[in-house]
Amino acid sequence: MNPNPAGGDDRSFLAVDAARAAILGALTPIAGRERVAVRAALGRVLAEDVIAPCNVPAHDNSAMDGYAVRAADLSADGESALAVVGTAFAGRPFSGMVSAGQAVRIMTGATIPQGADTIVVQEVARREHERVFIPIGQKKGQNLRRAGEDLAEGGVAIPAGKRCGPAELGLIASLGIAEVCVRRRLRVAVMSTGDEIASIGRPLGPGEVYDSNRYTLHGVLTRLGCELLDLGVVPDRPEALEEAFREAAQAADVIITSGGVSVGEADFIREMMNRMGEVAFWKLAIKPGRPMAFGRIGDAVLFGLPGNPVAVMVTFYQFVQDALLQLMGVAPLPAPERFPVRAAFSMRKQPGRVEYLRGRLQRSGEALAVAPAGAQGSGVLSSMSEADCFVVLPADCTAVREGDTVLVQPFHGIV
Numbered sequence: 001m002n003p004n005p006a007g008g009d010d011r012s013f014l015a016v017d018a019a020r021a022a023i024l025g026a027l028t029p030i031a032g033r034e035r036v037a038v039r040a041a042l043g044r045v046l047a048e049d050v051i052a053p054c055n056v057p058a059h060d061n062s063a064m065d066g067y068a069v070r071a072a073d074l075s076a077d078g079e080s081a082l083a084v085v086g087t088a089f090a091g092r093p094f095s096g097m098v099s100a101g102q103a104v105r106i107m108t109g110a111t112i113p114q115g116a117d118t119i120v121v122q123e124v125a126r127r128e129h130e131r132v133f134i135p136i137g138q139k140k141g142q143n144l145r146r147a148g149e150d151l152a153e154g155g156v157a158i159p160a161g162k163r164c165g166p167a168e169l170g171l172i173a174s175l176g177i178a179e180v181c182v183r184r185r186l187r188v189a190v191m192s193t194g195d196e197i198a199s200i201g202r203p204l205g206p207g208e209v210y211d212s213n214r215y216t217l218h219g220v221l222t223r224l225g226c227e228l229l230d231l232g233v234v235p236d237r238p239e240a241l242e243e244a245f246r247e248a249a250q251a252a253d254v255i256i257t258s259g260g261v262s263v264g265e266a267d268f269i270r271e272m273m274n275r276m277g278e279v280a281f282w283k284l285a286i287k288p289g290r291p292m293a294f295g296r297i298g299d300a301v302l303f304g305l306p307g308n309p310v311a312v313m314v315t316f317y318q319f320v321q322d323a324l325l326q327l328m329g330v331a332p333l334p335a336p337e338r339f340p341v342r343a344a345f346s347m348r349k350q351p352g353r354v355e356y357l358r359g360r361l362q363r364s365g366e367a368l369a370v371a372p373a374g375a376q377g378s379g380v381l382s383s384m385s386e387a388d389c390f391v392v393l394p395a396d397c398t399a400v401r402e403g404d405t406v407l408v409q410p411f412h413g414i415v
Helices: 017-025 166-174 213-223 238-251 267-274 309-328 382-386
Strands: 033-037 066-069 079-086 103-108 118-121 125-130 130-136 156-158 179-183 187-193 227-234 254-258 275-284 291-297 300-305 339-343 353-364 367-372 391-394 405-410
Touching: 017 275, 017 291, 017 309, 033 309, 066 079, 066 130, 156 166, 187 213, 187 238, 213 227, 213 254, 213 309, 227 238, 238 254, 238 267, 238 291, 254 309, 267 275, 267 291, 300 309, 309 353, 309 382, 353 382, 353 405, 367 391
Parallel strands: 079 103, 187 227, 187 254, 254 300, 339 367
Antiparallel strands: 033 179, 066 103, 066 118, 079 130, 125 130, 275 291, 291 300, 339 405, 353 367, 353 391, 391 405
16 A cells, blocks of 8 residues: 555645545455345345346236237227236236237236236226226336346346445345355444543533544444444553554454644654554545544554534545545445535635535525535534535635636535
8 A cells, every 4th residue: 555645745735536446446345245134134235246136027917007908900990809817916816818809907916817908097098897998009018027027037136346225225125035155244433532532421621622423423334334343532651552453453443533633733743653554644625624633553544634514524524435435345435416506695715725615595486506514624524413414615616706607515425
């Protein structure tokens, strides 16, 4: 691994796309897999293709309630009168043959009777005792669902690398499969560093702040389906940090820290990380979240995030989350969802860095607009709670005027 695409020059600013590419290019999925029951597969990543052991649907069936008929019996010039000779239900098929001049009453999902090749919906048919009258305009093969139309026996129903959601669980169950092979859960160790960080549940001392970052990271990692090792708050003492990193590297696939990666912040952390592994300290061309560390300690991948709460969330969602999905074996990685909307605000911006404003979408007539959600300081975590999107301002942007088009990244796809 060469985690420093900036060529080792920590003073240079690394572009967002270059940082993402360097991170993803250095990672391969973890090994290890297990078989789990279908319900336990929610959120898990498939380690093997799910192969269809049967056709879905298993037989030709009706897509509508109506009448199963032979297209050859239908007149092109006027109404056709057919004799109703039985009824086909889902799970109770009609056992006879549909012969010339006959029709079978059929329910949605019922097997198509022998001889029939067309379904006429009940809304257009006229029933009189044991006869049904079919209007002109019917097409041969209409309203039929063919065997294997959804999935063909022996085909790949769901490919390896897919993360199972509710639809995948239902699809697997529709094949009669009780267990699937998934990758083991990604093990992630989380810690906050700094003498000023206080655990919740006790009064703050002079200069202290409560540790919110571990709780934010707990939320995002739990929702991703990771197995967490919480190492708590580690003070800025070399022996304590070294012990914590050693424990984390032995037990986890990934280590995520917050705090202690800025220039001038506890230089021994940088020295210790480099001594224990291969770690680069980057200055990213991004706001918020400029300082970040990436590399390895032992066999564990390390992400050293900034200490400010909003910067932690921005760097996690823009860099770390996709990296974790890649380590989990998700393939292909989902493309970031971004779309243009009208800016309902004005501001000046420093060029040369990508800025992620916390925004709130609002309806403006028939179109969407976006405005900042609260104060935009990197320590104002309430702005993330009030927001429903990031407003992504590119590096070459110098100002936004009300009415300009800006790109937004909605939270519903990432947060």
